[in-house]
Amino acid sequence: MYLLGFSWGAGSSAYQTEGAWDKDGKGLSIWDVFSHKKGKIQQNDTGDSSCEGYHKVKDDVSLIKELKLNHYRFSISWPRLIPTGIKYHINEKGIQYYDELIDHLLESKITPIVTLYHWDLPQVLQEKYGGWQNISMVNHFNEFANLCFERFGKRVKYWMTFNNPWSVAVEGYETGEHAPGLRLKGTGAYRAAHHIIKAHAKVWHSYDTQWRGKQKGLVGISLSGDWGEPVDISNQKDIEAAERYVQFYLGWFATPIFHGDYPQVMKDFIGRKSNQQGLGTSRLPTFSSQEKSYIKGTCDFLGIGHFTTRYITQKNNPSVRSSSSYFTDRDLAELVDPRWPDPGSEWLYSVPWGFRRLLNFVKSQYGNPMIYVTENGVSEKMLCTELCDDWRIQYYKDYINEMLKAIKDGVNVKGYTAWSLLDKFEWDEGYSERFGLYYVDFRNKNKPRYPKASVQFYKRVISSNGFPNQREVENWRRKAVETCSSSNQLLAADPLTSHMEMVTEIVVPTVCTLSILLSAVFLMFLLRRRN
Numbered sequence: 001m002y003l004l005g006f007s008w009g010a011g012s013s014a015y016q017t018e019g020a021w022d023k024d025g026k027g028l029s030i031w032d033v034f035s036h037k038k039g040k041i042q043q044n045d046t047g048d049s050s051c052e053g054y055h056k057v058k059d060d061v062s063l064i065k066e067l068k069l070n071h072y073r074f075s076i077s078w079p080r081l082i083p084t085g086i087k088y089h090i091n092e093k094g095i096q097y098y099d100e101l102i103d104h105l106l107e108s109k110i111t112p113i114v115t116l117y118h119w120d121l122p123q124v125l126q127e128k129y130g131g132w133q134n135i136s137m138v139n140h141f142n143e144f145a146n147l148c149f150e151r152f153g154k155r156v157k158y159w160m161t162f163n164n165p166w167s168v169a170v171e172g173y174e175t176g177e178h179a180p181g182l183r184l185k186g187t188g189a190y191r192a193a194h195h196i197i198k199a200h201a202k203v204w205h206s207y208d209t210q211w212r213g214k215q216k217g218l219v220g221i222s223l224s225g226d227w228g229e230p231v232d233i234s235n236q237k238d239i240e241a242a243e244r245y246v247q248f249y250l251g252w253f254a255t256p257i258f259h260g261d262y263p264q265v266m267k268d269f270i271g272r273k274s275n276q277q278g279l280g281t282s283r284l285p286t287f288s289s290q291e292k293s294y295i296k297g298t299c300d301f302l303g304i305g306h307f308t309t310r311y312i313t314q315k316n317n318p319s320v321r322s323s324s325s326y327f328t329d330r331d332l333a334e335l336v337d338p339r340w341p342d343p344g345s346e347w348l349y350s351v352p353w354g355f356r357r358l359l360n361f362v363k364s365q366y367g368n369p370m371i372y373v374t375e376n377g378v379s380e381k382m383l384c385t386e387l388c389d390d391w392r393i394q395y396y397k398d399y400i401n402e403m404l405k406a407i408k409d410g411v412n413v414k415g416y417t418a419w420s421l422l423d424k425f426e427w428d429e430g431y432s433e434r435f436g437l438y439y440v441d442f443r444n445k446n447k448p449r450y451p452k453a454s455v456q457f458y459k460r461v462i463s464s465n466g467f468p469n470q471r472e473v474e475n476w477r478r479k480a481v482e483t484c485s486s487s488n489q490l491l492a493a494d495p496l497t498s499h500m501e502m503v504t505e506i507v508v509p510t511v512c513t514l515s516i517l518l519s520a521v522f523l524m525f526l527l528r529r530r531n
């Protein structure tokens with residue numbers, strides 16, 4: 001299969017890599033403040049200096065060139081451009097930084113794909129208005145977006161309004177694991193998401209009416225979604241629960257954007273539960289009919305961030321006012337198969353077939369939109385200082401293969417973005433989880449970068465524009481690991497720790513072994529969500 005015009009890339013985000021948190025007039029973001037509070041982040045790490053990306057534009061563009069990427073995905077820090085969040089003061093030094101990055105990329109024929117909001121809200125807007133709990137964010141965000149279109153839009157043709165708004169809403173306003181750290185259970189996430197969807201639509205319309213004619217670019221959004229597979233495929237309740245899982249995740253945002261309103265199942269479940277709690281209205285806000293038509297169709301392309309899959313089974317949760325939450329509203333339980341590889345982050349199991357199913361779901365639910373995979377990759381634990389990341393190669397090989405199958409199925413995938421270019425600040429996990437193709441030595445002030453074996457592998461995928469045949473791909477994998485063991489001098493002094501973790505807590509069979517499932521006693525528990 002030849003992939004015409006397919007774009008291969010890698011990604012990063014501002015707070016996770018730039019560092020320079022208080023340099024050259026940058027304002028504070030909610031992540032600066034949150035990470036400085038004790039006990040919020042693993043080892044009390046912060047993004048203060050991170051990869052020092054702010055000072056290493058040339059170096060990083062060289063790495064991107066080395067990989068021969070077609071595109072590079074990065075995000076713009078709102079408080080670096082507008083320190084107070086509101087447009088009356090623009091920080092020209094911040095503009096210069098992104099100018100330089102964009103120019104270097106274009107000189108090297110690399111397409112910039114730019115995210116406007118990868119979670120770093122100006123702190124002032126949080127303090128003054130309550131951040132995404134407040135409808136006024138819609139206009140503030142629109143002003144920021146227009147500034148970006150004005151200053152960078154001649155050169156940037158791919159824009160994404162938000163990255164993974166699910167995380168912003170749930171982890172920022174419901175569980176409090178992410179900035180701003182609020183725990184407004186059962187309402188906070190829905191309210192934040194409601195304003196984010198409106199803000200997305202407003203920015204799309206601004207671009208459409210004011211900039212598209214001159215700049216001829218595209219505006220999309222990057223949504224995340226795990227795939228949910230029924231535990232028992234012959235049980236209607238499990239099938240519905242799995243569908244609900246995906247609708248409460250990806251559908252929460254995609255359905256309004258493509259069809260104008262929240263998924264029916266969310267309206268039904270949250271509405272009914274709110275009613276049982278004695279509330280006069282649903283905890284899920286509603287769109288007016290005017291808003292519905294304004295929001296519907298505001299997506300030139302859909303970004304998909306995908307890492308993992310869960311088995312899903314039906315589980316009734318009583319509607320109790322004090323404990324109702326986004327999670328209990330769904331009436332389901334998430335399970336994993338302990339045989340799934342799990343090299344790094346606790347939540348990230350390698351389940352490649354889920355990727356193909358998710359992509360096909362997007363095709364069938366939203367009218368086969370143009371898709372860019374905006375994030376896909378795997379982490380390792382901090383102590384694994386080995387550059388021979390064989391398991392990451394395996395992950396990429398398997399997931400890219402499933403994406404190629406989805407393209408054969410007719411899914412309109414136009415680009416793939418490996419997550420991530422560099423090891424970086426992994427939110428509440430600090431530096432303890434490394435997603436990079438390049439290893440970053442955070443102990444060294446200069447933050448040097450070193451290629452892991454996966455760089456060699458991914459380079460070959462890109463230069464062949466996909467997979468020629470299985471034997472060849474297996475060869476790439478072998479060669480990549482060979483070169484890495486001979487060049488792996490840098491970290492030779494460090495103790496080599498196994499990257500594999502024993503998974504003992506959960507025992508769940510796959511669908512193929514359903515018969516075992518029926519006789520087995522297995523332990524279920526809700527997994528804490530992180531991505």
Ligand code: NOJ
Nearest residue numbers: 013163164305426530531
């Ligand atoms: C999704 C987030 O967008 C990204 O910033 C993060 O690094 C990955 N998940 C991995 O957790």
